[in-house]
Amino acid sequence: MPVIDLRSDTVTKPTPEMRRAMAEAEVGDDVFGDDPTVIALEERAAELLGKEAGLFVASGAMGNLVAQMAHLARGEETIAGEQSHIVMDEAASHAVVVGSSIRVIRERPDGTLDPGEVRAAFRDPTDVHEPITGLVAIENANAHTMNQPLSAAYTREIAQVARDGGVPLHVDGARFWNAVVALGDRPTDLAGPADSLTFCLSKALACPVGSVVVGSRDFIWKARRARKLLGGGMRQVGVLAAPGLLALRDGPAGMIERLADDHANARRLAEALAEMDGIVSAGDVAQPTPGRLDPARVTTNFVIFKVERDRPAFIDALERRGVLLVAYPHGQVRAVTHYGVEQADIETAIDAFRQALAETDHAPVEPSPDRLAGAAA
Numbered sequence: 190m191p192v193i194d195l196r197s198d199t200v201t202k203p204t205p206e207m208r209r210a211m212a213e214a215e216v217g218d219d220v221f222g223d224d225p226t227v228i229a230l231e232e233r234a235a236e237l238l239g240k241e242a243g244l245f246v247a248s249g250a251m252g253n254l255v256a257q258m259a260h261l262a263r264g265e266e267t268i269a270g271e272q273s274h275i276v277m278d279e280a281a282s283h284a285v286v287v288g289s290s291i292r293v294i295r296e297r298p299d300g301t302l303d304p305g306e307v308r309a310a311f312r313d314p315t316d317v318h319e320p321i322t323g324l325v326a327i328e329n330a331n332a333h334t335m336n337q338p339l340s341a342a343y344t345r346e347i348a349q350v351a352r353d354g355g356v357p358l359h360v361d362g363a364r365f366w367n368a369v370v371a372l373g374d375r376p377t378d379l380a381g382p383a384d385s386l387t388f389c390l391s392k393a394l395a396c397p398v399g400s401v402v403v404g405s406r407d408f409i410w411k412a413r414r415a416r417k418l419l420g421g422g423m424r425q426v427g428v429l430a431a432p433g434l435l436a437l438r439d440g441p442a443g444m445i446e447r448l449a450d451d452h453a454n455a456r457r458l459a460e461a462l463a464e465m466d467g468i469v470s471a472g473d474v475a476q477p478t479p480g481r482l483d484p485a486r487v488t489t490n491f492v493i494f495k496v497e498r499d500r501p502a503f504i505d506a507l508e509r510r511g512v513l514l515v516a517y518p519h520g521q522v523r524a525v526t527h528y529g530v531e532q533a534d535i536e537t538a539i540d541a542f543r544q545a546l547a548e549t550d551h552a553p554v555e556p557s558p559d560r561l562a563g564a565a566a
């Protein structure tokens with residue numbers, strides 16, 4: 190049975206062209222700065238985002254970590270969204286490795302932080318008791334709010350708040366290109382206000398490995414040193430950078446433009462799910478009042494919802510039909526569209542959803558934590 194794997198866009202496999210490019214990549218020792226393919230990738234990423242320099246790293250988590258290490262001194266503090274990846278999903282590396290704390294702010298349903306709350310979250314540097322605010326971090330697209338894209342105007346506003354507080358702005362752009370395509374903005378407009386940004390090659394762009402961090406030359410030098418400290422200095426790593434260069438090509442040759450297909454597929458899935466009894470909105474910060482799933486909230490490649498069924502049994506029933514999803518925090522379920530999932534697969538998945546709903550025992554939706562349910566009030 191063919192498998193339609195909607196667990197994440199991280200499950201994408203490299204294209205045949207990527208595999209060939211990996212085999213044929215010109216390589217050198219990247220720690221000596223000798224790998225021409227890595228250099229070309231870093232330069233291409235920096236050029237696309239209007240920054241001075243780039244750094245190829247092993248993962249999105251490493252990108253965020255080296256950015257924090259470059260920006261922060263021990264004992265400093267980052268202001269970030271409560272549901273953001275650096276807060277929820279990076280094993281507290283900010284504390285364990287960087288020696289920093291994070292002050293969290295609740296995301297609004299559109300994935301943004303209230304700029305006034307960010308301003309108010311800055312610590313008083315004259316008070317000996319308080320940590321020192323050293324960084325503001327936002328996530329674009331914003332995963333937990335259905336991967337909402339954050340606008341250039343919002344990014345500029347937050348960057349201004351950061352600047353007024355004398356600290357840099359970091360953008361965790363693991364799915365930055367989804368935001369670019371969803372908004373139809375120029376990448377430089379979305380990245381411009383940020384002092385640093387990291388984006389993943391290994392997610393929707395279908396590369397097997399890696400992320401790129403971009404910023405000023407000085408910042409990238411510090412990030413490079415941080416990468417070495419973490420053991421992330423790799424040698425003939427052009428074999429991994431080569432697919433990234435293909436993915437970042439302009440037009441239909443690259444992997445950016447085609448993200449519009451993933452977004453259309455996600456919207457189609459959401460429209461069909463919205464019509465099914467038993468599928469309800471996420472009921473948390475993404476869509477605070479449980480009710481019909483609102484397909485208009487699907488603007489990129491995530492569909493997040495709740496199911497009035499025994500959730501593990503429902504996910505199993507889908508898996509038996511070859512459709513893979515993941516349980517998401519707060520009793521939710523997530524489906525993600527990506528390269529390799531075609532329009533016809535979405536229609537097959539929709540049939541499987543109907544059958545799985547019919548077959549699975551009813552169960553009340555798990556309530557969202559109050560602090561989340563209230564977040565959008």
Ligand SMILES: Cc1ncc(COP(=O)(O)O)c(C=O)c1O
Pocket residue numbers: 247248249250251253274275328332361363364389391400
């Ligand atoms: C918003 C966000 N940031 C960072 C990451 C980390 O990426 P990686 O899995 O490559 O470490 C992820 C991964 O899913 C993510 O969703």
